[in-house]
Amino acid sequence: MITIIKLIIGIFTILTINSKNTYESIQENTESTSGYTLNYVVKDSKAEAFKILENKCNVCHYKRNKRRVFTLENMNPWANDIYKQVFIKKRMPKGKKIKLNSKEYQELLTWITSTKTSANGI
Numbered sequence: 687m688i689t690i691i692k693l694i695i696g697i698f699t700i701l702t703i704n705s706k707n708t709y710e711s712i713q714e715n716t717e718s719t720s721g722y723t724l725n726y727v728v729k730d731s732k733a734e735a736f737k738i739l740e741n742k743c744n745v746c747h748y749k750r751n752k753r754r755v756f757t758l759e760n761m762n763p764w765a766n767d768i769y770k771q772v773f774i775k776k777r778m779p780k781g782k783k784i785k786l787n788s789k790e791y792q793e794l795l796t797w798i799t800s801t802k803t804s805a806n807g808i
Contacts, residue, residue: 732797732800734797736758739756742779742784743779746779746780746781746784772791772794
């Protein structure tokens with residue numbers, strides 16, 4: 687019985703030591719590049735989102751709703767409205783011809799999340 691307890695304690699100790707080393711190396715890596723990585727992701731997600739807005743949304747907005755044509759300069763303030771119309775109410779994009787695929791939904795969601803994060807200063 688004592689041998690089994692010593693074996694369990696030994697295994698637990700080994701696992702604890704290995705997990706601490708892994709956590710420290712991950713923490714060092716994220717601290718050195720965290721600012722750059724976040725900035726890169728925000729810029730990249732905005733560019734990808736603009737491509738989607740240009741190809742799937744502005745096509746109709748040019749014809750039917752010229753006040754809400756999206757540009758790189760004005761798209762961030764519209765992020766909340768886009769989120770409501772696309773993800774909550776599922777009204778946009780309208781019609782049967784223009785649909786968003788799962789990758790496009792994910793790209794828009796990534797951009798919207800990054801705008802909320804950068805607006806809050808987190």
